[in-house]
Amino acid sequence: xxxxxxxxxxxxxxxxxxxxxxxxxxxxxxxxxxxxxxxxxxxxxxxxxxxxxxxxxxxxxxxxxxxxxxxxxxxxxxxxxxxxxxxxxxxxxxxxxxxxxxxxxxxxxxxxxxxxxxxxxxxxxxxxxxxxxxxxxxxxxxxxxxxxxx
Numbered sequence: 001x002x003x004x005x006x007x008x009x010x011x012x013x014x015x016x017x018x019x020x021x022x023x024x025x026x027x028x029x030x031x032x033x034x035x036x037x038x039x040x041x042x043x044x045x046x047x048x049x050x051x052x053x054x055x056x057x058x059x060x061x062x063x064x065x066x067x068x069x070x071x072x073x074x075x076x077x078x079x080x081x082x083x084x085x086x087x088x089x090x091x092x093x094x095x096x097x098x099x100x101x102x103x104x105x106x107x108x109x110x111x112x113x114x115x116x117x118x119x120x121x122x123x124x125x126x127x128x129x130x131x132x133x134x135x136x137x138x139x140x141x142x143x144x145x146x147x148x149x150x
Contacts, residue, residue: 007053023051024058032065032097032136034129038072039081044088052088062093065139067100067132069125071116073107100131 003019011017016024027033037048044052055061066089070078082101089096104124110117116125 002047004047004051004054007050009057012054012057020054023054024060027055027058027060027064030064032067032132033061033094034100034132035066035068035085036071037068037078037081037085039078042080044081044084049088052085052092056092061089064094065097065132065136066094067097067128069101069128070103071106071121071125072103073105097132097135100128100135102128104128 004023005011005017005019012020015021037044040046043049068082068085070082072078086096086101102124104121106116106118106121110121116122
């Protein structure tokens with residue numbers, strides 16, 4: 001979301017900036033959230049961290065099933081970004097579905113017009129989605145409002 005303003009905790013009050021309200025509404029409507037982020041300079045990209053910062057003040061991520069996929073050619077790529085992402089997600093009490101977090105090898109030449117063209121990589125990503133979806137479906141009784149303890 002390129003329209004998100006720079007995070008400032010003083011601005012995390014009603015009425016929220018429109019892009020922030022939209023982000024939080026989309027998260028609230030989701031049964032689960034899957035992240036795929038590159039690593040930049042050994043960490044999460046700043047704009048992505050900004051998006052995560054905007055989720056801290058609302059209840060939408062609390063208890064929400066989440067996972068990530070590393071879709072790069074190297075299993076070591078984005079390892080530090082995913083380590084940092086897990087720290088942030090656990091700090092905001094998202095429900096990290098570890099069995100759905102995995103590396104799926106995708107070389108750049110196998111991405112055509114923004115789509116993964118490699119059948120094995122597509123199957124790996126589908127497996128991640130299937131694992132996360134099955135976990136979320138098994139929690140149909142989950143109510144984020146009742147899960148929050150503070």
